[in-house]
Amino acid sequence: MLTKALASPAAAKNTYTFTAIDTALANMLLWTASRKLVFMLRLTPEMATTHKMTPFSLQQDFAPLPLFLGDRNNSNGLLLPVHDARLQQNLIDFYSANLLFTQFSSHQLVKLLPTAQWLQTILTTVPTNPAWPLTLATTFGPELLDVIHRARM
Numbered sequence: 001m002l003t004k005a006l007a008s009p010a011a012a013k014n015t016y017t018f019t020a021i022d023t024a025l026a027n028m029l030l031w032t033a034s035r036k037l038v039f040m041l042r043l044t045p046e047m048a049t050t051h052k053m054t055p056f057s058l059q060q061d062f063a064p065l066p067l068f069l070g071d072r073n074n075s076n077g078l079l080l081p082v083h084d085a086r087l088q089q090n091l092i093d094f095y096s097a098n099l100l101f102t103q104f105s106s107h108q109l110v111k112l113l114p115t116a117q118w119l120q121t122i123l124t125t126v127p128t129n130p131a132w133p134l135t136l137a138t139t140f141g142p143e144l145l146d147v148i149h150r151a152r153m
Contacts, residue, residue: 023135039091041068
C-alpha cells in the first residue's frame with residue numbers, strides 16, 4: 001500500500017527533482033561545508049532580536065538580505081560578500097525544500113547549513129557531475145568561484 005501511494009501521480013507531482021544546477025549547488029554546498037565554509041545571511045537588527053518569536057517569509061524577508069560566504073565557526077575571521085540574487089534564490093529554494101537548515105548567530109547572521117545526509121543520498125540518485133564548478137561558473141558567473149577560492153586562502 002505504501003509503495004502504491006509513493007508511486008501515485010499525486011506523489012510524483014510533489015516530488016522535488018534535481019536539475020543539473022541543483023546537483024552542482026549540492027556538490028558545492030557539501031564541498032564548502034567540508035572546508036568549514038557556509039553561506040550566511042545578515043539579518044536586519046529587528047529580525048535578529050525577534051527571530052525566535054517571529055515567523056519569516058523566505059521570499060519577502062530572506063531574499064533581500066545580504067549574502068555572505070564565511071567560516072562556519074568564526075564569522076569574525078572570514079565573511080566575504082556574495083552578490084548574486086540568482087544564487088541567493090537557489091539557496092532559499094534549497095532551504096524551503098529542507099535541504100538546508102538555519103543556525104542563528106549572535107552577530108545578526110543566519111547560517112545556511114546543508115542537510116548533508118539528505119544531499120549525499122540525493123546525489124547518489126542523480127547523474128554525477130564532476131564538472132560541477134564549471135556548471136556553477138556558467139550559471140552564476142566566475143565571481144562565485146572567485147569568492148570560494150578567496151575563502152579557502
